[in-house]
Amino acid sequence: MNVLRLHSSYDLRLHAEPEPLPGPGESLLRVTAIGVCGSDLHWYQHAGIGDAQLVQPLVLGHEFAALVEDKASPWYGQRVAVDPAVPCLACEFCLEGYPNLCRALRFAGHGQDDGALRQFIAWPSRCLHPLPEALSDLDGALLEPLGVALHALDLGCLQPGMSVGVFGCGPIGLLIVQLARLSGATQIIATDLFPHRLEAARSFGATAVFQVTEGWDNAEVWAATNGRGVAVAFEVAGENQAVETAIAAARPGGDVVLVGIPSTDWTAFTASIARRKGLTLKFSRRMKFTYPRAIQLAVRGLVDVRSLVTHRFPLSQADQAFQVALARQGLKVIIEP
Numbered sequence: 001m002n003v004l005r006l007h008s009s010y011d012l013r014l015h016a017e018p019e020p021l022p023g024p025g026e027s028l029l030r031v032t033a034i035g036v037c038g039s040d041l042h043w044y045q046h047a048g049i050g051d052a053q054l055v056q057p058l059v060l061g062h063e064f065a066a067l068v069e070d071k072a073s074p075w076y077g078q079r080v081a082v083d084p085a086v087p088c089l090a091c092e093f094c095l096e097g098y099p100n101l102c103r104a105l106r107f108a109g110h111g112q113d114d115g116a117l118r119q120f121i122a123w124p125s126r127c128l129h130p131l132p133e134a135l136s137d138l139d140g141a142l143l144e145p146l147g148v149a150l151h152a153l154d155l156g157c158l159q160p161g162m163s164v165g166v167f168g169c170g171p172i173g174l175l176i177v178q179l180a181r182l183s184g185a186t187q188i189i190a191t192d193l194f195p196h197r198l199e200a201a202r203s204f205g206a207t208a209v210f211q212v213t214e215g216w217d218n219a220e221v222w223a224a225t226n227g228r229g230v231a232v233a234f235e236v237a238g239e240n241q242a243v244e245t246a247i248a249a250a251r252p253g254g255d256v257v258l259v260g261i262p263s264t265d266w267t268a269f270t271a272s273i274a275r276r277k278g279l280t281l282k283f284s285r286r287m288k289f290t291y292p293r294a295i296q297l298a299v300r301g302l303v304d305v306r307s308l309v310t311h312r313f314p315l316s317q318a319d320q321a322f323q324v325a326l327a328r329q330g331l332k333v334i335i336e337p
Helices: 038-046 137-156 171-182 195-203 219-224 240-249 271-277 291-299 315-326
Strands: 002-008 011-016 026-035 063-068 079-082 120-124 128-130 163-167 187-192 208-211 230-235 250-258 280-283 309-314 332-336
Touching: 002 315, 011 315, 026 079, 026 137, 038 315, 063 137, 079 137, 128 291, 137 171, 137 230, 137 250, 137 291, 137 309, 137 332, 163 171, 163 240, 171 187, 171 195, 187 195, 187 219, 187 240, 195 208, 208 219, 219 240, 230 240, 240 250, 240 271, 250 271, 309 315, 315 332
Parallel strands: 163 187, 163 230, 187 208, 230 250, 250 280, 309 332
Antiparallel strands: 002 011, 026 063, 026 120, 026 332, 063 079, 079 128
């Protein structure tokens, strides 16, 4: 089978390798669609992400859909969305309902756990979620970022009638915009560097959008809230400038949810502003128990994942796919083995 491995920064190589053999509790899957995520781009650019560094050639890819090829599986022939996280389910964090914080967590395409940028993968059967006929394989790959957006929204404790800020309008930010609208937010302010992302944010329900440019000072966002600030601010860019904007835009006593992953593994902001406002800062770590909810939202058309896909590439053109994603062209890039 064809397998794409990252050997070092910007060094993706296609290999011919044997098909994997499923272990106990695993199913053999034929991968059908993989989304290129911002965290994949961190690995691609820096050969690591945060404190996790490349120690051996790694198969990236954690947003994916597949077809169950294992005849021994009860889901043989079923199209599935695949949860890339494999918690132990036995530690105190798993037992307390925080599998996303499991210290023994395995995650596809991270550390030493190979991901989905290949034709076949063996993955735990408990991580498979059958796709309804109404959802395509592309939709299935987008359920992972939708799950991340759902978890972030849960952390924000959003209530109908609240005002919201979304600072960073990549695919996850755009999904948060949709979820905020669905949750009854009456004001949704969005910022980004790229005009096409802001156009998408407006089409998905943002009530005011602002392009971040050189010398951006956050005054426009504060003015858009009539000097009141937003109740919940979501930072989804992984940039300190977006963190500063989220904190500046939050009202006194408000919540700031940090979803983005910084490339340098540190986050900085003006402490006096956050302290004097008495803000609550929350860090969002992937997701937990969100796939069933994500599937229902997509099936019922309450959240639009399909229109986020703007580019599709075969595995043989993965370098081009990563370059397009790195240049932030379009919205979501999909690779189809």
